[in-house]
Amino acid sequence: MSRVEKFKMEREGLVKPGDEVHISEHKSGLYAYIIEPAVAMSGCYAFRDRILSRTGTVVQVETLESGFMVYVEFEN
Numbered sequence: 001m002s003r004v005e006k007f008k009m010e011r012e013g014l015v016k017p018g019d020e021v022h023i024s025e026h027k028s029g030l031y032a033y034i035i036e037p038a039v040a041m042s043g044c045y046a047f048r049d050r051i052l053s054r055t056g057t058v059v060q061v062e063t064l065e066s067g068f069m070v071y072v073e074f075e076n
Helices: none
Strands: 002-009 020-028 030-035 040-042 055-064 067-075
Touching: 002 030, 002 055
Parallel strands: none
Antiparallel strands: 002 040, 002 067, 020 030, 020 055, 030 040, 055 067
């Protein structure tokens, strides 16, 4: 089963659809994820919603007024 999660990216061109990305997990009460090396950051997740896989594939990069939203598909 797969899931798609979104990450906020500030600078253009750091990743593109089809790229394989690696994430790291950070815990401070809730869980947050960073596409390494410091490309984009996720929102916060409760324990039950954690992303278990550490590798995913970029499926879309959306341009926003405030930056870019990166959508990554993970196999869990």
